[in-house]
Every structure is written in structure tokens, then in C-alpha cells.
Amino acid sequence: xxxxxxxxxxxxxxxxxxxxxxxxxxxxxxxxxxxxxxxxxxxxxxxxxxxxxxxxxxxxxxxxxxxxxxxxxxxxxxxxxxxxxxxxxxxxxxxxxxxxxxxxxxxxxxxxxxxxxxxxxxxxxxxxxxxxxxxxxxxxxxxxxxxxxxxxxxxxxxxxxxxxxxxxxxxxxxxxxxxxxxxxxxxxxxxxxxxxxxxxxxxxxxxxxxxxxxxxxxxxxxxxxxxxxxxxxxxxxxxxxxxxxxxxxxxxxxxxxxxxxxxxxxxxxxxxxxxxxxxxxxxxxxxxxxxxxxxxxxxxxxxxxxxxxxxxxxxxxxxxxxxxxxxxxxxxxxxxxxxxxxxxxxxxxxxxxxxxxx
Numbered sequence: 614x615x616x617x618x619x620x621x622x623x624x625x626x627x628x629x630x631x632x633x634x635x636x637x638x639x640x641x642x643x644x645x646x647x648x649x650x651x652x653x654x655x656x657x658x659x660x661x662x663x664x665x666x667x668x669x670x671x672x673x674x675x676x677x678x679x680x681x682x683x684x685x686x687x688x689x690x691x692x693x694x695x696x697x698x699x700x701x702x703x704x705x706x707x708x709x710x711x712x713x714x715x716x717x718x719x720x721x722x723x724x725x726x727x728x729x730x731x732x733x734x735x736x737x738x739x740x741x742x743x744x745x746x747x748x749x750x751x752x753x754x755x756x757x758x759x760x761x762x763x764x765x766x767x768x769x770x771x772x773x774x775x776x777x778x779x780x781x782x783x784x785x786x787x788x789x790x791x792x793x794x795x796x797x798x799x800x801x802x803x804x805x806x807x808x809x810x811x812x813x814x815x816x817x818x819x820x821x822x823x824x825x826x827x828x829x830x831x832x833x834x835x836x837x838x839x840x841x842x843x844x845x846x847x848x849x850x851x852x853x854x855x856x857x858x859x860x861x862x863x864x865x866x867x868x869x870x871x872x873x874x875x876x877x878x879x880x881x882x883x884x885x886x887x888x889x890x891x892x893x894x895x896x897x898x899x900x901x902x903x904x905x906x907x908x909x910x911x912x913x914x915x916x917x918x919x920x921x922x923x924x925x926x927x928x929x930x931x932x933x934x935x936x937x938x939x940x941x942x943x944x945x946x947x948x949x950x951x952x953x954x955x956x957x958x959x960x961x962x963x964x965x966x967x968x969x970x971x
Contacts, residue, residue, distance in 0.1 A: 630688070632660075634965070637667060638666055638674070649681050652956075654685055655954075668696045670736075676709050679691055680712075687773070710757075719786030720784075726789060727740075728741055729872060743799050761774065762775040787803075790807075791807045791809065792879065807825055807842065811865075812924045812925070817883070820867035822943065841944070848884045849930060851930075859910060864902040893913075925952075934964045934968060
């Protein structure tokens, strides 16, 4: 699970990389986008393999944040997790990815996602289909091979000419955030990595991993070449209680508000429980993980069954490490320790590193 030990000359600043461990930068709603500079450096100092960057249309625009994270790091991979392909012209997205590869020396993964239908509808952004994503991946692959795409007319759109550089011959790693069956199968067919959703049960996680790997094999690809990342809430007891509530109850509550029906059906949970949650006045406070008061979060905790929140790493550093390692037992190739900053993850990562050979 680790690379070779670095030389004594670099060990002080370049810890052994913990392959298969990642985190998100600027999780939730940061006070300032500049926090990514500190967090990216801290994630690298911990020895994490990948730093993921999500996108919200405020202080978390993915292109800007990716550039900042890439500029202040030397080793860690930077991945969007995720942006949407249809909010920028394909030449703009291709240029973003090419610039990031150049800036980071090849440490970039372009991660895509479907987005949230309610948000897309509100902003007048077309909902994303599986066919569009697959078509878009094909376009990007061709552009990074130096091809000129002429008179393209496909599910992703129509363009007379698309071209980056005819001398270019590079491979751009691409990922996708996946939830449903079609997206998981798409990940296996044409993506290099897939990020699963937070608060998936063990059974759901196993099923998703098997779906991705099976689709890769059916497409004639090496299943092991498609990396499946668990997005696993990791919230240790060393974090203050109210902050833990925001990161757990607040975050899951926000998911239930945004696309609860999909999450509940995916996990085989009781939809009647979801109905009661959504009917409660607390559920009308949009974005519980951002604006939820302590009283609202405590009330929401009474509405959400403990077993729904159990798909997470909680407790002492040792308990969190055991839960993280269990995700590998379920078949995942990597674990994104979600919901905590790199600084908050430090005691957990230190325990993970200390117990690697046990």
C-alpha cells in the first residue's frame, strides 16, 4: 500500500506516499478560497496520494482551485471530483486539463459528474445523460492524442472544429463520480477511476465495485486498471462535537434534501423514514451542512436513523483506521477520507501509517 521509503535527503519534506488514501480540499463551505493553499500543502505533507476538489458555484470554482492546489504542491495528484462537462465549452475544459497537466507535471485527473438535477434545473443547465458523458470522453481522448475533431455532431454537442495541439500525444487520466447503475457501467467502460458516494452501505459498496469491474471486463479492459474510490465520511472524536454534527448529520441531511430518494433507494433504506425527514420543518432549511444551527442539527439527528450514519469512520484514530481499512476489504482500491480537513485527518493518518504492517 506504500511506495518505497524516500531518501534521507527528502524524507523530511516528502513522506512515504500512502497509496490509496485521499481527501477533499475545501470540504463544505470555506470562509475563504485561499484556505486551499494551506490544505493542499497539508494533504501533501501527510503523504496522501490524491487531493480531490469539488465544485460549487460560489467560492469553489474548480478550475481556479485546481490551479492553486497544483501550484503549491510537488507530488500529490490533484483531481476534480467533480465538475460538469456541459458548463464550459469543450475547448475550455480541454485547455484547463492540458494546462493543469503542464503545471503539475502530469499530476492531474479530470473528474466529471452528472450534477444535481434540482440545481441544474434552477440554473437552466441541461441535465447530463450517459451518452453525453461517453461522447465527451471520446472527444477529450482524441484531442489529447493531437487529433483535430471536425464536424462533430454527437450527444455531447455539435462543433465545426476542435483542436488543442497537433503535436500533442498524451494520456489524460479521467474520473467520474458515480451513483447509479448506468454511470457505474460507464465508469468501467471508459474512465480511469470512479468515486462512489458518501454513506453507502457495505452491500451497496460491494455491488458498485462489482458493477464497475464487470463493465470494464466486458469492454475488454483490465478491471484492475479502473480505480474505485470509496468516498467515506471520516470524522474522528477529536473533532469538537458540534463540528462533528455538522459534518455527519448536517452533510447526510443535505444529501437527503437534495437527492434523498436516490440515496435511500440505492441503499435499500426505508423511504417512509425519508418522507418523515423531508416533512419536518428542519428539512426546509436548505443546506444543513452549511447553515444548520446546533439545535437544528440535534433535531435532525433524531430524525435520521443511526444505521444511516453508521457508514462512516468515527471514534478514536484506531477505530477510524479500522473502518477505513474495511473499505479495502469491500473491494475498493482507494478511500477518500471525506468530511474532514487534512489537519483534522492528521491523527488518523498518523495511526494508519503507524499500523501499516500490522
